[in-house]
Each structure stands twice: as C-alpha cells, then as structure tokens.
Amino acid sequence: MDAYHAALRFAMRTGGRLSDGIRLGYSEGFNAGVMVDYVYRNRPHGVTPLGTFIDRVMLNHPVWRGVRGRRQLLVGQVRTALAEAPGQRLFDVAAGPGSYLFMLPAGVGTLWAGDRDPDEVARGAARVAREGRDDIRFVASDAFDPATWPEPSFDILVASGFFDILDDIEDVRRLLRAGTVGTHPGSRWVLTVMEDHPDLALLRDVLVDWDLGPWVAVTRSAEEVVEEARPLGWEPVAVEREKERLFGVATLRRVR
Numbered sequence: 439m440d441a442y443h444a445a446l447r448f449a450m451r452t453g454g455r456l457s458d459g460i461r462l463g464y465s466e467g468f469n470a471g472v473m474v475d476y477v478y479r480n481r482p483h484g485v486t487p488l489g490t491f492i493d494r495v496m497l498n499h500p501v502w503r504g505v506r507g508r509r510q511l512l513v514g515q516v517r518t519a520l521a522e523a524p525g526q527r528l529f530d531v532a533a534g535p536g537s538y539l540f541m542l543p544a545g546v547g548t549l550w551a552g553d554r555d556p557d558e559v560a561r562g563a564a565r566v567a568r569e570g571r572d573d574i575r576f577v578a579s580d581a582f583d584p585a586t587w588p589e590p591s592f593d594i595l596v597a598s599g600f601f602d603i604l605d606d607i608e609d610v611r612r613l614l615r616a617g618t619v620g621t622h623p624g625s626r627w628v629l630t631v632m633e634d635h636p637d638l639a640l641l642r643d644v645l646v647d648w649d650l651g652p653w654v655a656v657t658r659s660a661e662e663v664v665e666e667a668r669p670l671g672w673e674p675v676a677v678e679r680e681k682e683r684l685f686g687v688a689t690l691r692r693v694r
C-alpha cells in the first residue's frame with residue numbers, strides 16, 4: 439500500500455466516520471445494496487457540520503455520480519423492455535433494496551427482486567408494504583442458482599451493480615449460464631458493468647466489500663460481457679454509458 443492510500447485509510451477510518459455514508463460503508467460494505475441506496479438518495483448527513491461536509495464530498499465522487507447515472511440508464515432500458523408486451527415477469531437477480539424498481543410505474547408487469555442477504559430482502563419488503571406496491575415482490579435467492587428463483591422462466595432479467603463486482607470471469611460465466619436456464623428465447627437481460635475506475639487500488643486498500651474484507655474489483659467492458667453471453671444465445675440490443683464514462687448499461691436479447 440502506498441503512503442497516500444495508507445494516510446487516506448487512516449483518515450477515512452477515523453475522522454471519516456463523522457460522515458453517515460462512510461460509517462455505513464465500513465459497517466455494511468461499500469458495495470452492499472443498502473450503501474448503494476444511500477448513494478442514490480444523495481442527501482448528505484453526518485455527525486457535526488464537518489461530518490455532513492465529508493459526506494457531501496464522498497457523495498460527489500465521480501464514481502458515485504456514475505452509479506447514479508447508471509441507475510437512470512437502467513430504469514430507461516427496463517422501461518423499454520417492459521413496454522414490449524403487457525404482463526411480463528421480471529426478475530432482478532441481486533436487487534439489494536431495489537430502489538429503481540420503485541421508480542417504475544405500478545402495473546407494468548410482475549417485478550420480482552431477489553437477493554441473498556435477508557436484511558436487503560426485509561428492507562425491500564418493508565418498502566413494498568409502506569408504499570403499497572404489491573406488484574413488487576422481494577425474495578431470498580441466489581443469483582447463481584436458478585433453482586432458488588421464484589419462477590422457472592422470466593421474460594426480463596435485471597442485474598444492476600452485480601456483474602460489476604464479479605472479479606472472477608468464471609463467476610461471470612456462471613451467472614450467464616444461470617440466466618440462460620432461467621429464461622426462454624425472446625427474453626431480455628438488462629445489466630450494468632463497471633467499464634473504468636479512477637483508482638481500483640483505493641478500493642482494495644481503503645474500502646471494504648460486503649464481507650468487510652478488502653474490496654477487490656476489476657473493470658470489464660460491456661462488449662466483454664456480450665462476447666461471453668453470445669455463445670449462450672444472447673445478442674446485444676442496446677449499450678449506453680453514463681456521463682462519467684465509468685459504467686455501461688446494456689440490454690441483451692436471447693435469440694435462441
């Protein structure tokens with residue numbers, strides 16, 4: 439670890455904890471669904487005005503701006519997929535609290551939100567109850583195991599912020615195989631990828647992932663995922679990039 443990262447690590451783990459977002463990141467993981475949800479809300483909070491200031495600086499980081507831009511694109515592509523036919527069944531394989539699902543109008547289809555973390559599922563279910571969105575259903579499931587998915591075959595899959603955090607290409611392949619088992623020809627898959635990052639070593643040296651270990655991340659272009667998916671029968675229909683050019687959002691269609 440270089441001196442800059444060592445100093446930043448010390449500062450983040452001490453004074454940085456005045457920021458609600460940084461405290462949340464160190465307790466749940468900076469890539470946990472609940473953390474991403476905090477980033478989407480983009481409302482700085484902290485202990486003391488200094489804590490709120492640190493939180494604002496953190497939320498304004500280009501990567502978090504990119505994450506918010508990614509969500510905008512995701513919602514647009516999911517809306518397009520849902521508009522293709524009435525009553526489609528959608529499954530988000532690693533939804534976290536699935537805040538973008540609540541941005542879709544009610545009645546556009548059946549929206550299933552899966553996550554392996556029971557706390558994320560409980561948070562999502564509580565929001566469903568609060569907002570009366572009985573078209574959204576949260577379920578505990580494993581993205582890699584279609585036998586745990588709530589239905590045998592879906593018209594639309596969503597994977598947001600999930601391909602981005604699979605550092606092993608074998609996991610990408612496992613996920614693509616699972617998604618192929620859990621869909622049919624004609625299904626679409628709306629997914630996000632992290633194509634670039636200003637400082638991956640910072641994630642490893644300074645931040646923690648949801649297991650509270652060093653956050654190991656790799657970048658991967660949308661095209662790389664498309665090439666892995668093609669032999670399984672998936673073809674790209676849309677690829678977009680948010681303003682920071684760090685994240686891509688793609689829709690694939692299963693042609694066979």
Ligand SMILES: C[S@@+](CC[C@H](N)C(=O)[O-])C[C@H]1O[C@@H](n2cnc3c(N)ncnc32)[C@H](O)[C@@H]1O
Nearest residue numbers: 469471474532533534553554555580581598599
């Ligand atoms: C970075 S968050 C993304 C949350 C949300 N999809 C978004 O884009 O805002 C990644 C989520 O993947 C979930 N997750 C990790 N491994 C999983 C698995 N094998 N199956 C299902 N969910 C998983 C985590 O619990 C976490 O909520």
